[in-house]
Amino acid sequence: MIHKGAYADRIIKSRIREFGLVAATKNEKREDEGGCGVTGFAANIPVAGRHIFEPSIRMHNRGNGKGGGIAAVGFDPDQLGVSRDVLESHYLLNIALLDQECLPMLKEANVTPFFDVAKEELLGHLFDYREIPGLEVKPPDVWRAFVRVKPEVLAKFIEENGFQGMPLRWAEDEFVSRNSYRLNTRFYSSVGDKQAFVLSHGRNSMILKIVGYAEHVVQYYQLEDFVAHVWIAHQRYPTRGRVWHPGGAHPFVGLNEALVHNGDFANYYATCDYLRQRGLHPQFMTDTEVSVMLFDLWNRVYGYPLEVILEALAPTGELDFDLLPPEKQRLYDTIQSTHIHASPDGPWFFIIARNIPETNTFQLLGITDTAMLRPQVFSLYDGEVQIGLICSEKQAIDATLRSLAAGDPRFSPVADRYWNARGGSVDDGGAFLFNVEPAADGSRRLTCMNKFGKPVTVAARKPLDITAPVTKPDDYGIAIEPLLHEALESKDSAKIYDLFRTHAALWDYNTLRWVVGRIGKWVSVNADGLDGVIDGLTLLLDRRIPLGDKKRSAFIRIVTEELYGILRSLTRVTESVRLGRFALVDFQTRHALRPPVAVERVLVVDAKDFAPEGDECQSVLLVDAFKLGWRRFIVFDLRGQRFDGCGFGPRTDDVRIDLYGSSGDYVASGIDGMELHVHGNAQDQVAQIMKRGKLVIYGDAGQCFMYGAKGGTTFVLGNAAGRPLINAAGHPRVVINGTALDFLAESFMAGDPLNGGGFVIVNGLTMDEDGNVIFLDRPYPGSNLFSLASGGALYVRDPHRVIVDEQLNGGRLVELSNEDWELIHPYLLENERHFGIKVDELLTVDGLKRHPHEVYRKVEAVPLAVLTKIPETDDSVWARNAVRKAV
């Protein structure tokens, strides 16, 4: 077995010989962008292109319709009209023809002399692109061909470049790569009028891109029913120039990989130099292209294992590096010092879809930069089918799953797990990959693992068959109905919750669905029981209960669907009879919004069809309703709409809002007095500049949680991702039961916590599917804790004294005092009421209940010289010198 990297030197030298060290075209970065929406998924069964549609649409506000693209890996040979052998062995050339006339010339120059063509065709498309609303520029025609390099051509290529001994396939890969470079040079980057360029040339993979939104690609090229195992899509937000070329859109191709990117490099030029020194010349002037060139170089030319490539892209640093085993430290240190000038610097997040022909594996890979400056969510569903998803926003994941579940009952609209990667960390390396590998029976299996190969799994439980008819269980009348009715008649949400907590583990799916269904039936004729039922079902969503062999994702799905059904059957604001405590408004009836009358107290908003932002967003409706006198709101079936709770203004103490579904960015930002409950995970920028009030998140909070907050009390069941509580001042009081990825409470300025200032409690725990508490090995894994803070305090549950001084920069670890415990105890008690996490359990270490002082540690601010002294400025130095001269 020859190591791939053995030929690196020869490949690079011969490339330099052919293409030179200096770029043929002037290598100026002309395309500039920062923002994008990225999404991707990999499934063990082939999935139709239409399912990339929903997440793409849900992320329109991350692009501007000036560039969209998709990539797909792992096809059905029948749909392409070739044999499986051809599909797997041949290179699939996709060439965008901006000028249709150039095809004969192009073939003559770059195809016919070199390749045996097994099949060629012009990709089908809609007759008229204007049939697609919003698509303003005609997408390019695409010429597609399955090709192999002619043996004699390959032999000559090997001869000329000194590749003797190299496996033929490697040489063929290199030939295809260079041929595309030549083609692009001639037909794209060196001519005034761009004529054609290579979209992709890998095996069993393709890229298509246009000037438009990503879903337009699927529509225009009629890929709604075209199936693949891996799909990625990209919404681009270019801001320059009135004419855009599809060439600048993502994804970009390496050899067998397609990469989409959200972010911006600060060291683009240095990276280009690094590539040019290796005979590689960027042609499309974007940092995305450069990223995939780096990947291809390290992967195919240097033959690095994936872990090493990931390390070169996102180096491990600080405390995380210190925690690596010594031999890894040596390896990583070598990689970092060798490739540091090509390591992309700046906010970036990559999603890569690739085919690994050697093992017939299709792979979806997501990787974040070390500082985690771009949003990223991973998720996994493992049931009758398996799917892994990576997106910029959780709501886009939910949209994908909803779309898939609607088309195929084996999918679930709720994933089993959602999580974030911690960039450059010793825990996961900031990267996760989903491999779709062939199984012995001819089917495929999906596995998920992190940078270090540690698998991510979900508990093996029975998936729900949603198509199965729901029938009355035999023992319902005797064993369940009396209990259920007792709970319902009591109108006590806790009783309903308790019934499920004690019995749900024993029920099968049919019983569960039947019981939940009976609740809906009961409440439809017992309107005075609505409050109890809504609260009871909400508790079931918020808490985790033992479910036996059933999946929590299925349980969530069943309860959510019933809850939404109940809410949708409420009296509409347009109806004048049947008035009750609740009034329902949706997008169609939004103009009929009116003040509450009679006994009406709760405005229920069906958020489904509202716009993500702007005047048609339900957050605007909430403010209008508030002005009309409504104080209590339930917003459900959210699909990533933003700004809920914003705009109410000061002093809203009598307001309460409950959010269900995929809530969007900036929820509760700036609230002043109100109480807001997010049932499920929250997204990014939640509770920015929060002033007063209460926020409870029954899940994770996204990036920049409580940035610049001034006060308020918040409770988070799960984690807060990167950069929570940065620049928070005043008196915010926060309980985070999970942990934070990094930069927690940087520049915290919240006064003296014992005299009315603010603090953060970190419990460092997680829960299993059944709600059992598991304490994390490290309550706070990041390297930056409380950096440059000048006020406030952190209280960390750290009984094993894992937090070390190296993680602090301006803070000081001290023992907990009695005053501290008296301060935080009431908050932990309230935390218990919200999430059921008992204070006793928090104080229990290795089975023994301990004194709080032994369990919690405090991090307080110390006056840093840099914060209090006047730095010696150039001015003062200048002044002193001037005085000296004068004297």
Add this chain to the structure above:
Amino acid sequence: MHYKNVWNEVPRPEVVKTPSRFRRGMGKYAVMLSEACNNCLKCVAICPEKVFEERGGKLLPPHDHLCLGVECSLKSNRCARNCPTSAIRVGMNPSTRAMGDKRWTADLLMSTWYMAETGRLPKTDLEYRTGDSGGGFDKIRFRFPRRPPRPDLDKETIDTSITLNKRNDSRLKIDIGFPVYGGGMSFGSISQITMLSRIRAFAAMNSFTCTGEGGYPEALYPFDDYIITQVATGLFGVREETIQRVKIVEFKYAQGAKPGLGGHLLGDKVTEAVARIRETVPGSSLFSPFPFHSVYSVEDHKKHVDWIKAINPRCLISVKVSTPTDVDMVAVGSYYAGAHIVHLDGSYGGTGAAPDVAKKNIAMPIEYAISKVHNFLVNEGVRDEITLIVSGGIRTAFDIAKAIALGADGVVTGTSELVALECLRCHNCESGRGCARGIATTDRELTGLMDLEWGSRRIINMFLCWRAQLREILYRLGMSSVRELVGRTDVLAHLDYNKDVPDDDIRKPAE
């Protein structure tokens, strides 16, 4: 008669003579009296500029800053020649050699003080148009036609107003009375009296002032309709309430004086009052991070703009950025994100608090950035839908006019107002208790050096003089509105590239 509290009213835009608050105004020339003076008071009658004043039969120390200079004093009918005891001598004031810097020369400081006192251009030979930096606006001149092309224009009615919302959206339509509004200076970096003086003066001109990022002190509430509140990276003092009070909200992404460095207010200036407004700890330095932690790309930025729009459904959005080489990209990105105003902050501005290493060394000089952005937006076809405001070293009415001729709609100033309040440009804004003249300080004792009515009047006088100069410039160019001047680089000349550039002093009558 009821006691009337007037501090919260908008003053009338009229010139009220407002002399220096110090005993002797500083002038380019020093008028020296020898012991031979016998208090005959002949000089009081002779001097047309009222340099000499008597009180109770005794001559007061002369008002140097009104003196027209050595040549005047030596004329046969003027002071030096007619003093019976030859006690009067006029010479150059040696202090001027130590005062100011290349950008704000002693001449420029003193002419600004003169405008702030009298509302008129100085009669002396003070250079009131440009500094001596050897670049930027100091090398650019207006090329006035030999005769005013439209002598029929009435100078008094030449339109100096500009529109801040050019988008055809449902938000407020705002016109400001002259093409200037006040840049962000936070409470904490300057005193409340300084802040209010600026706000009242801009309000008098029917324009706006930005709060900076130090919060929104209650004393500002009467002027809500004339205030721009800033959402900057530290989010100090930013609340929904403050965002909803105002008509314009400004995002500060960077400052031209120190791009990439964020903001900082050193511990000594964080007094109890400052800490209360910012809800922080007294005595601890306050740092604004250099980026918005929630904004790392253009789609984040759009989301950010959408957020403020959701909080305040009527306000306009201004985006303040510095001038990197791809500033045109930033500007057009802001336009697509839904901003109404793009505010470019060039490299010449900034007070003493910006480190020298950053000042003038990082960002692109504003005169290049204006043209670059203006032309780019024109080519994109969106120039008519966005207001381009520039700042960073705009000192004089001539700077304003030059910036507009290069392509801006209007400008933002800051330092000039402080100079009107008798700032000396000593560059010690950030240190210790702050400003020796009680302008950029929050120290109670130092703040007491200035009174609000005096401060407001000084700045209004300067503005009225600026407006008159602008009108004179427009008149000489034959334009009836400042809006006609936008992008008219043809009326400008550059000393390095154009020959025979004429003098554009508007004190000399047009032919």
